[in-house]
Every structure is written in structure tokens, then in C-alpha cells.
Amino acid sequence: MQPDPVIFTPLLAAACTIFLWSCYRRFSLVTVGAAEDRFSNTWDRLQAMFVYAFLQKRVVKRPFGVNHVFIFWSFLILAVANTEFLISGVFPAAKLSLLLPAALYQPLLFAFDLVSLFALAAVVIALVRRAVAPPYKGARTGEAFAILSMIGTLMLAYFSFHAAEIALGHEPAAHVMPLSSLLAAALSSLSPETLGTVGVASWWLHAGVLLFFLNYLPYSKHMHILAAIPNCYFKGLGTPNTQAREEFAEGNVYGAGSIENFTWKDLFDSFSCTECGRCENACPAAATGKPLNPRLVMHDIKVNLLANGAQLQRGGVATVPVIGEGEGSVEVDALWSCTTCGACLNACPVFIEQMPKINKMRRHLVQMEADFPEELLNLFENMEQRSNPWGIAPGDRGKWVGGHEVKPFEAGQTEYLFYVGCAGSFDSRAKQVTLSMARILDAAGISWGILGKEEKCCGDSVRRLGNEYVFDKMARENVAMFQEKKVTKVITQCPHCFSTLKNDYRQYGLELEVIPHAELIEQLLGEGKLQLDMHEATGGNIVFHDSCYLGRHNGVYEAPRKVIAQATGTAPAEMPRNRENSFCCGAGGGRMWLEEHLGERINLNRVNEALAGSPGTICVTCPYCMTMMEDGLKDRASGQTKVKDIAEIVAEGLKGRA
């Protein structure tokens, strides 16, 4: 009942040829992208690939991911079975049971039998889940159901073929195939002719679905089967929030306004996406009804590449714009909705980098088209002209000091530079945090100084908003000043300053030891340098809100929690979305300076979550979070709940305070 190799061999050859050709055509499209080095650190990359692709460390972070692990590993194990299946279709003698000793092939056949059942069960669960509780609205696509059904059919065909073989007595290894044997027993009443027909039909069904699936892959979102593993290998090893610098020279293009302006890795990302929807579910813009959906950003980039790729390869130009309306283009409003919170980067099981692509498209809009929301005109002018977002006189930067005694930073005289930041210098609420920090530093006996009038904005907002040209100027000036003043250790109280000085300025050759205030305070408490009256912070019951640029982008989760626990004697309450799953306040990525016209307000969404636990205080570690949470509380008219920076909570407990 073996099929005729004369019929099967040319079919297999054709299927494989077409598959390889399809793969080549699709994957070669990424070469229209710009160069990017993702080949360094081979060992780290191999490790990442092993942990994230093969062990699926991120996949299992969501409960349903376990089901995927079953399908993935079944797929890997059955790849051996399917290879045998296809080869034996050409060379009937090339069977494991004939080639390998019993000690080897028997466990293998046993595994195939068992794993096929696991895979079948996992596929059925996945089908039911997609039908009953889809991962996101619109996930019930024909493509998704078709792919799951094909995998299910493969398993069913596998069992019915082997059952028929066993029932006919053609399978010498039947005793190691319990499930197929069970089915064979059920089929035993059938005549040998019928069994023969079932066997042949099942074989052809299996072969047909397998070869069709193989050729459907490169044209479906299930291309991730081929792309996701290398994508984990090529993942960003540093902090992916630090976008690459641009070189400003005549004739260059800036950002990505056309598909070929992306790098090959950006384009490869789009092939790795299987539209699982985790980024979409984590995205604060998507959650609040804004036009941004990181999953669709990747989808549109892929559609765009497929539409433009071939003509670009022939030396033509792209005809479908990457920014604009319709499938294959990302909407302008979607690009401006991003808070660069990094939730999408964190959620993606295969390290697709959605947010940096949004930044590249913003760079194009700002730098090539000078096209951006009108609120930003003032911001950009203020940043370039006066080095702060409000356009306040730079000479007023040191005024927060008031009557307090604060030293200027001088290398050799003062150990730390306290980089106050724009909000801490000018925003009346944030200035109170600055004063709290000053008291803490003095109480701990730290040797510190400030730059005062000479301090400049770090440039975070303009960089995230895509105005790389102005950021580049600001960064160069700051780096030159830090080098000239021999600054080596910096204390920050704003996570945006922190991340920019630490990560972005490294691209300018400046390696600073930058310590966010939460970590410094934790350290000081640990060393016993700060004596606190254990007290209940006003209102008691503190809930902690993670800042994206401290938490997700830089991994500082525990320090602020430990500080609160030490300062108040009680660990902070947690919101349902916390630590790496925290929800942005809505102000990152320069959104602080933009009106929020579309959808629900992000800060209200977060404040509602915080208020669910009826906290006395929402503790923040960022001046932007402070503004957004306070504004949200005002809108909710929430009574007694207050927002405090972690430095304020600690400063309240300082012994002998005035």
C-alpha cells in the first residue's frame, strides 16, 4: 500500500523547488533595506536563540503560550517523522525502522505517536480558543483557522495511516505505537481492502496537506515558523530603545519615509510576526482607542515590502508610501500616538522592534517633511533655542535653589553631579521633588553639586519625537560640557534624563555612571547613611507606579519598591499591571507636549487602575508621571489620594527634619 514513487517523486521535487523559490523570493526582499550590523557577539546571540526561540521563554509569559510550546516542540519532533515520511515516499526502503537499530527507532516511533496526540490536542485547544476567546479583536481570520486545521489534519492523517498499517499487520513496530494501535483496534472490523484504501487515502492526504502547507507558509503569517528563530538570533542586544544615530550630510535621507529606508532587520521583523497580538494588548495607545496598533504597524510594513520589494530589487522606486492611508501604510496619527513606553518590545515573544520603527517614521516626518502636530513647533523651537521644553529663560534654571545652599559641580571638589533636569528646574511641582532630593543628598552626606545655569536639557523628548537633528546638536553640546567639566558620576531624578545620559550619550562616546534617584536612595538606606523615622506616608497605603524609562527600558523595578518598604515599613501595593507589564502614564515619547485628541486619555486609564485599590498615595519616580497622575486625579476628583515622588516620601521621614 506504499504509494507509487513514480507519481510522488516529481510531486515532491516540484513542491520543494517551489517552496525554496518562494522562500528565496520573499526573504531576498529584505535586501532592499539598509545595512545594519546584527552579526556581532555570536555566543550571546546563540544563547538568546536557544532561550527565546527553542525554550520559548517569552512565549510562556502568557498562559496560553504553553499551548504554543506544545505545538512548537511537536513540530520539531515530528519534523523528523515528516522527513522520513517524505523520503520514504521516494525511496520506500528509507524507513527509520529499516535503517536504525530497534533501540533507536522504537523510542522514536513511540515519541512520534505520543507527540502527534499532544499536537492534535494543542491544535484543538487553539482552535477552540480562537473561536471562543480570540487573543484580540479580528484574530478570527480564515488564515488562522486554515493553518490550525491543516496541522490538525496532518495529525489525523498520521494516525489513520498508521492505524490502517497496523490493522493490516504491515507495521512491525506496532507495539511501540500505542495510540495508532488503539485506533487500529477500532478499525479492525474493516475489510483488508477498505483498510488498504483508508491507508492509501490517509497517506496521500498527509502528503498533500504537508506539501501544500510547506508552500503556503512563505505566503502566510506563518512564515514566522521560518523567520522567528533567526529573528531571536538577530535580536537587539543592547537597549533597543536607543535608536541609532543619523549622519547629517548633504544628500542623506533621514528616518524612514519609504520601505527601503528601513534596515534589513526591520524588514525581517515584519516576516517574523505571526500577529499573535501581544504587542497590541500591551500597547497603551491601542488600549485607549488610538489609531496606533503595533501589530498592524508590522503588518503594514510587511504588506508594503511585498508591494514595493520586487520593483525596488529591479532598481525601481517604491510606489506605496510607508506613511499614509490604507493597508501597507502606517497612519500619521498612529505614529504620533506612540509613547515609546516599550511595552510592545517587551511583549513580543520573538523580539520584533516595533517602537524603533515608529521612531524612524517620525524622523522622516519631522526631518524630511517638517510635518508634525502643531504643538510641537513651539517645543522644537524652545528646545533648540532655550534648551528646555517650555522656552523659559535658561538663566532661570538654577532658581529652584532659592535660599538653600547648593554647590556648583566642580570636578575634584564635588563627587556627584546632580543633573536636575528641565522639569526639576522649572516645573513648580517637580521643583518640590528637587528640594526633597537636595535634602536627602545633604542628609546622607553626599558630596554633590549642580550645573545651575549651565545645565541643558538632555534632549530626550526631541529624540523620541524624531527630531534627531536637534537632539544631535543638544547631545554634542552636553557631551562636550560633561567631558570638559570631567563629570563621571551623575545622579538623576528624571528617568528620561537617566536613560538619555546613560544609554543615548554612550553613542557619543560618553560613558557616565548614571544613578537614578531611586537606586541611590536604596543604596544610601542600605549603607545606613540615611536615618529615617519609620512613618506612614501621608494618607498611608502607597501604590507604586512604574516609570517606563526606569522600569521597562532600564530594568529598575525593585529599588523603588525596597525604598518604599524601608521608608514606611510596608511594601507598596501593586497595580494589576506592574513591573515589566506596567502601563505608561501617557507622557513618554514626547507625548507630554502633545494634546491627546484621540480615544480615552491614557493617564485616566492608569489612574483608574491605581484608584481601584483606594490608595492614599500613588508613588511615582518621574516628573512626567507626576504630572499625568496628578492631572488624572484632578479629572477623577478623587478626594484624598495624592501623588508623590519617591524622594518626597523618603524626605518626609528624614530624622531631624525642619
Place this chain on the structure above:
Amino acid sequence: MYVVACIKQVPDTTQVQIDPVTNTLVRDGIPFIINPYDTHALEESLRMKGRYGFKAAALSMGPPNAEAALRKALALGVDEAILLSDRAFGGADTLSTSNVLAAAISKLAQDDEVGIVFCGKQTIDGDTAQVGPGIAIRLGFSQLTLVDRIEHLDFLSKKIRVRRKLEGRYEIVEAKLPAMITVVRELNRPRYPTVPMRLKAAKGEVRVWDNSELKLDPNSIGLKGSPTWVSRIFSPERSKGEMLGDGLNDPKGTARLLVERLLARDMLAV
């Protein structure tokens, strides 16, 4: 046809301080910007360029460092940037300034017809609003001040209709070209330079004309041509009002004082 924007580089006045001893502006380390009203004049000239294909020229009278303002104009898209700079132009009041600008526009007109000259309604340092009208008079151009909208432009009959924003009312007026128009901020939203344009502007040419080019009577320019002298600059004394508490360091205390005061005068209902 040329459309000309006259721009002035001014000290960024949010940062200007007056020396309490000498009563003069402290200019040390103060950054310069294009007079904000002039950025709208510049923008309108660029829109005319875009819409009608005029050549856009930006003029500025000032010291050599005013080149920065003209370079920004180049980055925004003007075709010609001309700096009117000469020691002899120094110390000018509005009269001699308009003499120089008018002469420069006349010189430009030898090249090609000048259709419209845009100026900001006034500068934020001098605040006189006299230079634009002065140019119009000297050139015999129609004078349209405080314009917030260009209603219509007709090349055949060489007429322009604009809306003037006056106190409490608008006025729609029609005038013959060539015209000198001073603009208010409502007229348009200035553009932002693209990076390729910035880089191009950094290498672009800013032409410098001194008086050897303009050939003006030395008595009509600079200090000599200026009948106005500034005898004293001072901050007006506060006649009324007081500072309540120390708002910077004790905002709550200040707020309490204010509320108490308002309650005492029965200006606040509880």
C-alpha cells in the same frame, strides 16, 4: 517678480535683563532670534513663492552676526538672503533703518520687479511699528498694516485685497501693487526647516551689501541719519500692588494670604 521679507535679529527678550545701574539692556550671552512677527512675514513670502512662483528674498539690516537669521531664512526656503551691514548703518533709528531697507529693495528691483514686501507688524525689542510704513513711504508702495489674511491677489489688475486686524474690528481693504504689508501672528503658522534644507542653508550664500552698494547719503543713515535718541531706559516703577509672601518657597503660605485678603474684602464666597 520678487516677494521680499524684511527680518530683524532681536535679543530673545524672555531672557533680557536690564542692568539696574546703567539702565541698559544686558546683552551678554543673550541668544538672538528672528523677531517673532517677522517669522510670519517670512512665512507669507514663502507661501507666495510656493503659490505663484515668485522669487523670495529676505533682507536684514544688522551687524555681521545677523547672518544667522538670514541663514535660517535660507533653511526655510528663501531664494536670496541679503545682509545689509556696514558700520555706517550702526546706531540707526527707525527712519534711517527704513532708508537703508528701502534702498536695498530698490536695488533688488533693478534685477526684477518687487511685488510685495512683508514686514512683521513691529519688533519685540523696539516695538515702534515704524519701519514697515517707513519703507512703504520711501518706495511709494501701498501701505497695508496689521494684516491677518490675504483675501485676494490679482496680477492682471495688480491689486491685492487684505484683511486688517484692528482693535475690536476687521477692515477689508484693497490696494494697488506693489505693496508693503505688515503682518500679525494670526496670518499664518510658520514652517519648520527640514534637515536637507538646513544643511543646504549652512553652505548657502548670504550676500552682504554695505553702503558702497546702496550709495546712500551718509547723513541719511546710521546715527547721523537718526533724529531719535534714547536718553534713558528704565523699568517703570510699580505704583500699585505688593508681593504676598514668598511664593517661590512657600506657595501654600502665599495662597493662604491671598485667600485671607480676598475673604476680608468679601471678594470670595465660601
